[in-house]
Amino acid sequence: MSADTLLQALLTAEHAAVYGYGVLGARLDDTTRPQARGADDAHRAQRDALAALLVGRGKSAPPALAAYDAVVPDQPAALALAIRLEEGLGVRWRDLVGGTDEVDLRRLGVTGLTAAAVRAAQWRAASGVRPATVALPGTPDD
Amino acid sequence: MSTEGWSPSRRTLLVTGLLLPVSACTQPAAPRPPAPDVGLRAAAVLRERDLLVLYDRALAGAGVRTDALAALRAEHVAHLVALGEVAASSSASPGPASPGPASPGPDSPGRASPGPASPGRAAPQPGVAALRDAETVAAAAHAEAVLGASRGLAGLLAALSAAEAVHASVLA
Numbered sequence: 227m228s229a230d231t232l233l234q235a236l237l238t239a240e241h242a243a244v245y246g247y248g249v250l251g252a253r254l255d256d257t258t259r260p261q262a263r264g265a266d267d268a269h270r271a272q273r274d275a276l277a278a279l280l281v282g283r284g285k286s287a288p289p290a291l292a293a294y295d296a297v298v299p300d301q302p303a304a305l306a307l308a309i310r311l312e313e314g315l316g317v318r319w320r321d322l323v324g325g326t327d328e329v330d331l332r333r334l335g336v337t338g339l340t341a342a343a344v345r346a347a348q349w350r351a352a353s354g355v356r357p358a359t360v361a362l363p364g365t366p367d368d
Numbered sequence: 369m370s371t372e373g374w375s376p377s378r379r380t381l382l383v384t385g386l387l388l389p390v391s392a393c394t395q396p397a398a399p400r401p402p403a404p405d406v407g408l409r410a411a412a413v414l415r416e417r418d419l420l421v422l423y424d425r426a427l428a429g430a431g432v433r434t435d436a437l438a439a440l441r442a443e444h445v446a447h448l449v450a451l452g453e454v455a456a457s458s459s460a461s462p463g464p465a466s467p468g469p470a471s472p473g474p475d476s477p478g479r480a481s482p483g484p485a486s487p488g489r490a491a492p493q494p495g496v497a498a499l500r501d502a503e504t505v506a507a508a509a510h511a512e513a514v515l516g517a518s519r520g521l522a523g524l525l526a527a528l529s530a531a532e533a534v535h536a537s538v539l540a
Contacts, residue, residue: 316530324523329515336511336526343530344537351538357439359538361446363530364523 229326230285233276236318236338240273241290243311249296250304258301258352262308265345272338279334305353312346320364339364405521408513409451412525415506416447419532422502426494433496440499440535447528500539507532 247266254262277287298304316339323335343363350358423441427434448454494502510529514522 320523320526323514323526324519327519332514332522332526333511336514336529339526340507340511340530340533343534347534347538357436359440359443359531359534361443361531362450362524362527363534364527 227325229328229331230283232322232325233280234288237276238288239315239318240269240276242294243269244273245294246296246307246311250298250307253298253301253304305349308349309346312342316342316364317366404516405518408517413451413453415509416444419444419502419506422494422499426499429493450524496539500536503532503536
């Protein structure tokens with residue numbers, strides 16, 4: 227898979243994350259809602275940066291879908307969705323690192339994976355998952 | 369058989385041609401430089417082992433944070449497994465905390481290599497701040513190593529870097 231295809235997959239995932247945080251944030255309490263707001267801001271910025279990067283590389287930037295499949299009836303579901311969003315993005319960032327020899331893209335991938343891993347750990351902690359950390363962030367579920 | 373008409377240059381060429389393969393067999397080939405991954409992987413292993421030493425010392429008197437630190441320590445063991453340094457069947461749980469510098473040998477699963485036994489005062493127990501700083505330094509070093517690694521190793525080093533950064537954040 228080319229680096230540009232991996233970047234497009236990342237942008238698609240960021241679109242989904244922005245949508246997802248918009249939905250799950252409404253189900254969170256006052257303690258965790260600021261965390262979601264911060265994550266949403268980060269994902270919007272990352273989405274815009276990826277779109278600009280793809281255009282700069284002469285590639286198409288996939289648009290967001292009109293809606294995504296995100297059913298969030300309560301706070302536990304909202305926290306679970308946040309964890310899934312960050313873990314999914316972590317896999318894609320790690321794919322980018324291992325899918326290119328371009329130094330700048332690898333740096334971008336490490337930064338993205340780290341940010342996703344930190345947020346995933348914070349969401350696990352908020353949902354009471356112990357331990358909140360995982361040994362190898364970005365490892366896909368088998 | 370007469371050698372008249374036998375061109376010395378042809379003889380020279382023939383002898384040289386016979387000697388060259390023999391000389392090539394007797395002279396040692398120039399050593400190939402090691403692949404970059406070899407050094408990068410070894411350096412990553414060293415970083416992980418150094419972290420394990422710190423966690424072992426911290427766990428010797430961790431008190432209420434024993435479970436939390438033990439969980440992070442277990443992830444560093446998993447890192448060594450991923451780097452191919454420890455068998456996957458080795459226990460991820462810490463061994464008994466060592467009160468002094470003496471500890472199991474370097475091949476003991478789940479334990480870092482001990483330093484030389486010190487006849488004097490034992491090394492001071494690292495606090496959470498020292499662990500956090502060490503994790504931060506390791507995260508940066510793994511991230512730097514990503515840039516020169518093969519694709520396969522780069523992904524793993526990126527995961528190690530992210531894991532150490534997460535550890536630093538939970539130790540804050």
